[in-house]
Amino acid sequence: MDDDELTEVLEDAGLSPYQAEAYVALLGLGTASATDIADASEVPDPRIYDVLRDLESKGYIETFQQDSLTARAHDPQGVLENLRSQSSKYLDAASDIEERWNEPEMTDHEVSIVKRFDTVLKRAKELISSAEQQIQLGVDTEQFRALRSELAAAHDRGVNIKLSICTTPDDDIPDGAEIEGTCTEARHRDIPSPFLVLVDRRWTCFAPHQQSVNEYGVLVNDRTHTYLFHWFFLTCLWEIWETVYTIRTPETPTTYVDLRHAVRDLEPILGKGATVQARVQGYETETKEPVDLTGRVVDIDYTGSSMGRQEPVPLAQLAGRITLTLEADGEVYDIGGWGAVLETIEATEITITDVRYD
Template identity: 75%
Template sequence: MDDSELTDVLEDAGLSPYQAEAYVALLGLGTASATDIADSCDVPDPRIYDVLRDLETKGYIETFQQDSLTARARNPDVVLEDLRSRSSKYLNAAETIEERWNQPEISDHEVSIVKRFETVVSRARELIEAAENQIQVGVDPEQFYAVREELIAAHDRGVNIKLSICTGAGEDVPPLSDIEGTCAEARNREIPAPFFVLVDRTWTCFAPHHDSVNEYGVLVKDRTHTYVFHWFFLTCLWEIWDTLYTERTPETPTTYVDLRHAVRDIEPLLNEDATIEAVVVGYDTETKESVELTGRVTGIDYTGSNIGRTDPVPLAQLAGRISATLVTDDGTYEVGGWGAVIEEVEATEITITNVEYE
């Protein structure tokens, strides 16, 4: 670094142009009189005395009388500490600017638009790590491996995970050995689709698929908006596509995280006069407190319901109000699905523990 560059840096560090020039000149001279210092830089003679006193006040130099005012640079420890501190602040500022550009503060926003796909994936991984109840995922094979470890950990915690793997022409799905342990059920959509992660009915991470012209992502923390994304997942990424993998067996209790799917299976059983025992986990819609109810499902109700039908009810017919009646030892409860208001309980998990026929 030459004298000119060093002078510029010292000015950035808070010295005036004259102070910076005088200090750089004194570093080269060692010990020198005020007039010699002025002759070695562009500081005017009448100003050199004030400049040197200011540098002494700042701790850069010390002055003394020796025929005339003489100065020498002090041990640079104080100067170096100041410069390094400023350097650290600049570095921290640069890192903060980069971080905020990549990922804006989300906690105070309901919807955030981000510029980089990597930001969406990073946030999705964090949310999967923190998931408590349910996750819906739509990914291509490469993206699957980007979140696979987090999915395994969430699955091990008991989180219910639905995984849609979206493949393009000539693209293979991951082997079942890699899918096993990441989800309760996986399906294959044979068309490319956006990156999609929905967590606990609250958070959504969404980004257009890699062939999109624009690179951006949407991060949503809002139950109402997330409900719209939930229906995108059901209709576009899930309902019509073939099952790749499922943990469900005839011997295991059937657990649902969506009342609509439960109703589709329960309705035919009720039509056959079956006794259906179930455990419902969810929230009291009035107090918002967590509840867990055990009892018998004795009825279902949804817009346009048709008792006696033999075919599964179309998903679109379940888009409106839907509820199930649960009779427990403590009373009878109306159980609703996502966003329930009229019913007494919003169910987040329904487990059918036993089905008996008379």
């Protein structure tokens, strides 16, 4: 490092330009008079005395009288500690800048682009750990194992979890014992897929699959954008693929976190004259107050519906407005699904408690 570079570093460390120049000159001279230091640096003669006193007060040098004001550099240990401290601050600042850039803070209604998949995975773990109602995810085997402990904890909390495991022909597939306790239902897609985690109808973590040329991620904190990813999950990662694990048995009540799936299954049953009892959990669309209702399903309606259908309707036909009518405690309620606006209640969970044919 030459004199100019060293001077710049000392200025960064807090010295004025004149102080830095005088100190570098004195290091080369050893012990020197004030006038010799001024000659060896670019400090004007009238300023050299003030500059040397300032350096002495900072602990860089000491001065003494010998015919004229003379100075010599102190043992540089204190200076070195100061520079190392400054260096540490710069390194900390650099690390903090990098971390903030890679992991931007998520605020309400925000979509953020990040550079590294590790950032997306870390955020997915945090969101799964705080999930309250439902999780949908499409992952490969390695990613599933990276999230397994968080998924198991969420499952233990009662969170409804739909897991799509997406593999290449060379990938191994987790067996039932490994999947058990981590999800409500799992399906296998034998085609690679982007990494996708949806949490509580609001949060999305997305990254291209590992064979993609570019590495980036998308973090979403917004119900509308997450709804679009939800339809990608339903149509590409879930609907047509084989179920490899489920907690559902003939004895357990059927629970839905998507009104469209519930209506698709209920339409043929109601068409045959069945009486269906259901529990609906969700919240009022206007006040956002939580609701928990139990009653009888008296009607379903959706764009293009035709009650009396004997076979389940394709999911794509349920993409428009859809409403379930529930009679509970002498009142009639219109129940909508994700993003309901016109209905009284947005359902987050629907449990069929009883089906009877009179």
